[in-house]
Structure formats: C-alpha cells, structure tokens
Amino acid sequence: MDRLRALQAFTRVAELGSFTRAAEQLQWPKASVTVLVQQLEEHLAVKLLHRTTRRLTLSDDGAAYLEGVQRLLADLDELDSAVAQRRANPRGRLRVDVPAAAGRHVLAPALPDFLQRYPQIELELGSGDRPVDLLAEGVDAVIRGGLMHDDALVARSLGAFEVVTCAAPAYLQRHGLPTSPQTLRSEGHVAVNFFSAKTGRVFEFDFVRDGERVSLTLPQHVAANDADTHVALGVAGLGLIQVPRTRHVRALIDGGQLLPVLHAWSGGTLALVVMYPRHRHLSARLRVFIDWVVALYEREFAAAGEPPSL
Numbered sequence: 001m002d003r004l005r006a007l008q009a010f011t012r013v014a015e016l017g018s019f020t021r022a023a024e025q026l027q028w029p030k031a032s033v034t035v036l037v038q039q040l041e042e043h044l045a046v047k048l049l050h051r052t053t054r055r056l057t058l059s060d061d062g063a064a065y066l067e068g069v070q071r072l073l074a075d076l077d078e079l080d081s082a083v084a085q086r087r088a089n090p091r092g093r094l095r096v097d098v099p100a101a102a103g104r105h106v107l108a109p110a111l112p113d114f115l116q117r118y119p120q121i122e123l124e125l126g127s128g129d130r131p132v133d134l135l136a137e138g139v140d141a142v143i144r145g146g147l148m149h150d151d152a153l154v155a156r157s158l159g160a161f162e163v164v165t166c167a168a169p170a171y172l173q174r175h176g177l178p179t180s181p182q183t184l185r186s187e188g189h190v191a192v193n194f195f196s197a198k199t200g201r202v203f204e205f206d207f208v209r210d211g212e213r214v215s216l217t218l219p220q221h222v223a224a225n226d227a228d229t230h231v232a233l234g235v236a237g238l239g240l241i242q243v244p245r246t247r248h249v250r251a252l253i254d255g256g257q258l259l260p261v262l263h264a265w266s267g268g269t270l271a272l273v274v275m276y277p278r279h280r281h282l283s284a285r286l287r288v289f290i291d292w293v294v295a296l297y298e299r300e301f302a303a304a305g306e307p308p309s310l
Helices: 003-016 019-026 032-042 060-086 102-115 170-173 228-233 249-255 285-304
Strands: 049-051 056-058 092-098 121-127 143-144 153-167 191-194 203-208 212-216 221-226 243-244 268-279
Touching: 003 032, 003 060, 019 032, 056 060, 056 153, 092 102, 092 249, 102 121, 102 249, 102 285, 143 203, 143 285, 153 170, 153 249, 153 285, 191 228, 191 243, 191 249, 221 228, 228 243, 243 249, 243 285, 268 285
Parallel strands: 092 121, 092 143, 191 221
Antiparallel strands: 049 056, 143 268, 153 243, 153 268, 203 212
C-alpha cells in the first residue's frame, strides 16, 4: 500500500463524502481511490467510513483519524512549500475562481506578468458571480465582492470600490434626471436590477447622505446576475444601475456612455476580498498568487484614486 496516496484518498473522500467526487478532484481512477481506502482500513484494523447506498459518513475512529491526517498532510505541504520557496520555484496546478468582470478587465491583462514570473504554475481560472464551495469543487481560492462571513475561510482584503448610481444618456433623455432617491418611483424611473445567482434575490439600491439611509427596489424591465451584463444593459439605456466604480465603469463614464446621477447621495462601497480554506495549508503557489493579486489591486485602486484598504 502506498501510505501517502492512501491518506490523501481517505482525506478527500471524508471531506467530500463521495468516492466519485474525490476521484475526480484527485484525478485518479475511482477504483484506485476505493482500494486505497480499503487497504488503509485493513492496515489500521478499524472502520473509518460507514457506507450505505445513499450516504457516506465518518466513524468515530475515522473522525479522529481524519483530524490527525489533515495535520500531517498540511505539515508535508508546508515542507514542500518551504523547499519550493527557497528555490523560488513554486509549481503545480492552481484553481482560482473570480468574478467574470474582474477576470476579463483586471486579471487577464496582467496574467502574462504572473506566468512569466512563475512558469511552472498551471493556473485554472474560473469566472462567474455564482457562490463557490471551495472544498467541494476543489478550488484553491476565490475573489469576491461584498462582506463575507464564513469561519471555514480565510479572507484577505483587496480594497473597496465606491458604488455609483448612473444611467445612459438615452435613458436620461426619456426619463429625465432623478432628483432624489425618495422620488425615483413617482418620477417613473426604472432600474436594471442585479439579482443573486444563488437565491434569486434582487439587491436593493442603497443611498446614504449625512447619516440618512434610503434603501429601495425599483421596477425593472430587465435584470442580470452577471456584472458585465448588468453594466451593458445600463449602457443600452434600459434603466438606472448602481455599480462599483471599477476600471471598466470608469472608462464608460469618461467616454460619456454612462452618466453619474444623484451626486449628493453615496451608494456606499463594495469590499473586495480573496479567500481560501482555513484548514488548508497556504501552499507556495497559492501564496505567491495571493501576494501578486494583492499588489495588482493596490495598483488598480491607486490608479482610480480609491482607498487601497477598507
């Protein structure tokens, strides 16, 4: 029995609750994963997993063993990372999920620099605005906007964008300039709303001025759950939008395709964070990526005149 592979197989099966998903993430045949776990149980002379046709759970011995194995594998990763860092040569596959707009407008243009520095890292970049289960999907880190409350994840701040309310010139010609948040409905304004990809909930427009806060949901003809599509619908003149003032949005404002409105009212800020699982060791390849993306966004916020941190 290959003890290390058996421990890796058992850990991933226990974490995911599935031999099939564990095999997919490890990129090993399912039969190999099954045999390794069986061999480990025979070696220990204990049952680590309870198996039924519908579910797979840890035995008491399995839960205790898993905790120790996770520490052991983390120590091995740390040792590997230390050697790699001393050689300044991190390597291996790195899976990162980012908002589609961030991937397109910020990360993609800068990635040649990262990959030139670390040519032995194989980066798999997922793009979307949907929630991601890092452990279940085998993702090393995610970049997300908004405040995150998840004790299973470590979050590192990348900064915060000012949120601006704006509309296309064509929309304002048809509906007129809004005068205040309180009169948006009575003035006949509509929104391009943004809704959660997970829950379908429409996010409210938020306005703040001198301690006064107004939150409301406007009527819509169309809504989106993708940031780039949301902005594009606003540029098409389909309604008011409230969006973070990213590089892409700034370019549209500077080019006159979007016009900020309700200047006396702030839309608040949108925090941006990079997160990774708390129980996983921060590998050399993930460490250098996070350091790189933090520096990238420091430059991004500095160019925009935004504060680099919350």
